[in-house]
Amino acid sequence: MYQNNSSDETVSTINDTIRSVAIVGSGVAGLTAGVLLKAQGHTVTLFEKSRGPGGRMSTKRVAGTSVDMGGQYFTTRNPDFLPFLRRHAGEQTVVPWHGLLGYQQDNGDWSEFPTEQRYVGAPRMTAITRGLSAGLNVQAQTRVARLHRDSQVKKWHLQDADGQNLGAFDQVIITAPPAQARELLADSSAAQLAIELNTAVAQILPCWAVAVKFSTNPWPRFQGARVANSPLFWVADNTSKPGRENASDEPAAGHWWVLHATPEWTNAHVDDDPQQVVDALIAAFAELSGNAEPALETLTHRWLYARSDAGGEPQPGHLWFASEQLGLAGDWLAGGRIEGAYNSAVGLVDAIGGSEQA
Numbered sequence: 001m002y003q004n005n006s007s008d009e010t011v012s013t014i015n016d017t018i019r020s021v022a023i024v025g026s027g028v029a030g031l032t033a034g035v036l037l038k039a040q041g042h043t044v045t046l047f048e049k050s051r052g053p054g055g056r057m058s059t060k061r062v063a064g065t066s067v068d069m070g071g072q073y074f075t076t077r078n079p080d081f082l083p084f085l086r087r088h089a090g091e092q093t094v095v096p097w098h099g100l101l102g103y104q105q106d107n108g109d110w111s112e113f114p115t116e117q118r119y120v121g122a123p124r125m126t127a128i129t130r131g132l133s134a135g136l137n138v139q140a141q142t143r144v145a146r147l148h149r150d151s152q153v154k155k156w157h158l159q160d161a162d163g164q165n166l167g168a169f170d171q172v173i174i175t176a177p178p179a180q181a182r183e184l185l186a187d188s189s190a191a192q193l194a195i196e197l198n199t200a201v202a203q204i205l206p207c208w209a210v211a212v213k214f215s216t217n218p219w220p221r222f223q224g225a226r227v228a229n230s231p232l233f234w235v236a237d238n239t240s241k242p243g244r245e246n247a248s249d250e251p252a253a254g255h256w257w258v259l260h261a262t263p264e265w266t267n268a269h270v271d272d273d274p275q276q277v278v279d280a281l282i283a284a285f286a287e288l289s290g291n292a293e294p295a296l297e298t299l300t301h302r303w304l305y306a307r308s309d310a311g312g313e314p315q316p317g318h319l320w321f322a323s324e325q326l327g328l329a330g331d332w333l334a335g336g337r338i339e340g341a342y343n344s345a346v347g348l349v350d351a352i353g354g355s356e357q358a
């Protein structure tokens, strides 16, 4: 069984059977599961519909630096999480972010977030997922569209959107967000599992994200802030994160902020023209900062699935259907957030290791 201690990681297999495992998705959950299963000796293939790994921990490159459009930072309550990242993603890729974070109360007053160690990837959030994926077989730009289980030979067959065969596997792990996971299962021979998902599922809320470059820092008060009574939910001084500093003598230098809209505002403006979204969120930020400094450059990203919200309901951590040899992992099963995605994958790999082959 896989054991993971913060000081020393001991890896061995529960039995001698080498299994072929297909993992759908290469965000934190998929990559964690991939690293652990590969370390146990299994043959692992990850399928990722986007151009590269990372999922919602996403970064966009811009001249002279990069901007984190998705997951902003993380905390580590599980003592195994940080050592795992440092060991498998690289010692230098996970660094503390010492920014001062604040939150606004309904009456408009500001308070500071409690002191806590917060971490980011350096020089960008995706440095972590790139590091985790380095030793893995990730088939990018491959959307798994259909799963079919041949119960005679106990193999899963995967197909892409063009009906191309992606191979036969002993086990499948799905780490797509819940709506996409349910869709995939509903189109598969595992349709009944899609129904079981309904009881375990957190909602994933949408988010319009805008990154803005200013010539100087328009709001030095905080480096990250949760906003109240505004179209804005969260704003962060991206340039304050380690490794994002532009060399100040470069012509491309500037100060990047990331602005995330609330789920309510995003829902109300989900089909708006991106330029209208940029204008509205920059106006809201100018009101917040009291500084209407002009934007030099902007980027947008519309997340239809951003942050997980279980509405306070208990969550299962992961789902493992031993009779089908199919599992699900992801932040939405384990409290949301980056650490939740890791915890979910670790729990699933443990559950798989402890279950009999069907």
Ligand SMILES: Cc1cc2nc3c(=O)[nH]c(=O)nc-3n(C[C@H](O)[C@H](O)[C@H](O)COP(=O)(O)OP(=O)(O)OC[C@H]3O[C@@H](n4cnc5c(N)ncnc54)[C@H](O)[C@@H]3O)c2cc1C
Pocket: 024, 025, 026, 027, 028, 029, 030, 047, 048, 049, 050, 053, 054, 055, 056, 057, 069, 070, 071, 072, 073, 074, 075, 142, 143, 144, 145, 175, 176, 177, 180, 184, 207, 209, 260, 303, 305, 306, 307, 308, 329, 330, 331, 332, 336, 337, 338, 339, 340, 341
């Ligand atoms: C705007 C925003 C801000 C956030 N801020 C924070 C924060 O500050 N701190 C924090 O801890 N968390 C934050 N989060 C949440 C955090 O990013 C997620 O919890 C975490 O990245 C989820 O990882 P995951 O592996 O579970 O899912 P994902 O990262 O969503 O990975 C799933 C992967 O599956 C792929 N996929 C889906 N369907 C298929 C298919 N059919 N075939 C192939 N591939 C498929 C997707 O492309 C994706 O890469 C934020 C997220 C967003 C979007």
